[in-house]
Amino acid sequence: MRLILTLFIAGFIVSLSSCRKDFDFEPSSGNLRFSRDTVYLDTVFTNIGSSTYTLKVYNKSDNDISIPQIKLGKGVDSKYRITVDGMTGDDNRLFENVELLANDSMYVFIEVTADVASANPTDFLYTDQIEFGVGTGIQKVELVTLIQDAVFLYPQRFDDGSTESITIGEDEIYGFVLDHADHNDEYHFTNDKPYVIYGYAAVPNGETLTIDPGARVHFHESSGILVGQGGAIQANGDWSLTDAQENQIIFEGDRLEPGFADIPGQWGTIWISPGAAASSFNHCTIKNGIIGLYVQNNPAGVSIKNTQIYDHSLYGIWGQTATITGENVVVNTAGKATLNCSFGGNYQFTHCTFNNNWPSSSQFAVAIDNYLLDADGNPVPQDLILAEFRNCIVWSSNSRAFALFKNSNAAFNPKFDHCLLKFNNTGFESDPLYQFNDNVFYVNIVRNQNPNFWDVTRNQLNINDNSGAIGVGKPEYTALVPNDILNVTRVGSDAGAYQNAAP
CATH class of the missing domain: 2.60.40.10 (Immunoglobulins)
Structure with missing residues (x-):
């Protein structure tokens, strides 16, 4: 027994020494x-x-x-x-x-x-x-x-530790009013350096924010631009000759790493508040915010031309009793709708493309209604004077790319004229809002013919010769917008913002 114990102890010591090199x-x-x-x-x-x-x-x-x-x-x-x-x-x-x-x-x-x-x-x-x-x-x-290097715009911090804010209705939000005396005039964004905005940059009554071709505007988290009553924004981009988009005005988040390029929800919105003066966006890209453009109750109107709006966590464009006209506008991917014409208003879009491939079963490319619900859940109607789509594409990864919500106590006048639409009407055969031969809401539309976009995930909504959008449009509308969003002369009347071309 003693021999066995001795051998065991010796073996244990040897095993310890053999493992020792691990340390x-x-x-x-x-x-x-x-x-x-x-x-x-x-x-x-x-x-x-x-x-x-x-x-x-x-x-x-x-x-x-x-x-x-x-x-x-x-x-x-x-x-x-x-x-x-x-x-x-x-x-x-x-x-x-x-x-x-x-x-x-x-x-x-x-x-x-x-x-x-x-x-x-x-x-x-x-x-x-x-x-x-x-x-x-x-x-x-x-x-x-x-x-x-960049121009940084942000609220002031005061001696008592508080920071500058702006008042919206009864609320105060983190933001500041632009100043002519700072940064060589903060009401004029040039293309010399990028602009990085913290909080909401406000444009007050009687002022206009003018943005030059090629300007780059970046927003930090929970930031944006607020155009107040009587204020205006004129984003004056131009045609670009190269893929660098040298004359395009680009609004996006302030994270420049490629991994952030298409991530929604990185900043707030460009907010055109009630009573703002006439504003315009031409040759712009607006991407990766919560809402690209939020337009409220503005009879003076917002014009959007040759503009791309991508990857927003709620809406690409949200009009609320708004007046908006659009030509050669491409809106792709949003959490709820790429275009939401809400609480009435007056809208007209010509040769535009609306697509939504957000990964859910409830999003739309286009949503239109003429009411909202009050705090008690009761509908408050508001006239939809017109929501007209001419030579447009309305498409989605879901079976129904658009939705109409009507309150009978207010005017409701959507109109799709010579458009390519996606809508599976199973279960909606008797719904008066979706009678595609009525010539009231729907005039010469083509339904469920795949537009064959080049690459939706990369925001390439161009079309080619195999697209269901070929020849769908009305020539009279094409004559109003003779060049597509890339400045290519339109041949025929293809629906959407792009003239068909090889990828």
Whole structure:
């Protein structure tokens, strides 16, 4: 028995000693492998933090190693910050004796916040390196990001700690009134630098915000533009000659990384409030907000031409007792409707494309009604003077691309004239709102013929020779808008904003 016990103890000690090497770390010999030799952090605005980027570090040897140092080349002055395997080290810039098991890997997470003054003045690149090891054993991974200068517009902060706000009805929202005296006149957005807006930039009575061709306007979370009673916005873009859209006015969020390009809900809305003066949007792209354009009770009207409105979490265009005209407008993907003509109003769209592929079963491309519900759930009617669609496409991933909601106590006058529509009328055969041969709501429409858009997910709603929209339009309406949204001369009368062409 004693012999067996002795052998057991001896065997246990041997087993301990044989496992011991799992806890012996030898200095790194400089043979680390990396998932990339250069990490490119996408463009950021000056002094706005980047997204987090990932570098993977591999120990391909059969030995556990200890990396004496992992640090940023510019040390404590670096504008980059790193996290190593969940550790923050010394101010996210220096790490010592980092252990890495044999044939294992670890993650390094990288962020940057830098101003344009820190960048190379010739190309505006800000660079640094992550250094692994010490002395002659150092291995480096390069870090590169482009810093873009901008004009920043935001509410003032007062001495008592409060911030500037603007009043809407009985509510106050985080925002400010534009000022002629600041930034070479805040009522004139040029294309010299991008504009980054925090909160709502307000255009008050008697003022007009004028935006030049090629301007870029970026909004932080919960931000936008508010055009007040008697104010106006004139967004005067122009035709562009290249894919860079050099003369297009672009409204979008302030995250420039490609991963944010099509993410809805990043900012608020461009809000045309009741009683605003006549406003216009020409050659614009409005994308990734909550509502692209929110237009309320404005008899003076809003004109939208040659404009693309994409990827909004609620509506692309929401008109509420609004007066809106549109030509060559493309609206794609929204959480509820790409176009919502609500609580009456007066609307006319010619050669426009409305499509909604939002991943749900309840969204529409176009929704039209002539009432709203009060706090008690009772309908409040309002005349829909006209909601006319001429030579348009109304399409959706759902079986019914549009919806009509009528209150009999107010005028209700939708009209689809020479349009391509998607609507499966199963269950609606006797509904008076969907009698497609009535020549009142529907005039020479084509139904359920696939428009064959190029690529809906990439907002390419162009059509080609296989499209069901070919020749659907009325020539008299085409004569009013002879060039399509790309400035291509229309041949024939294809419905929608695009003349058909090969992809």
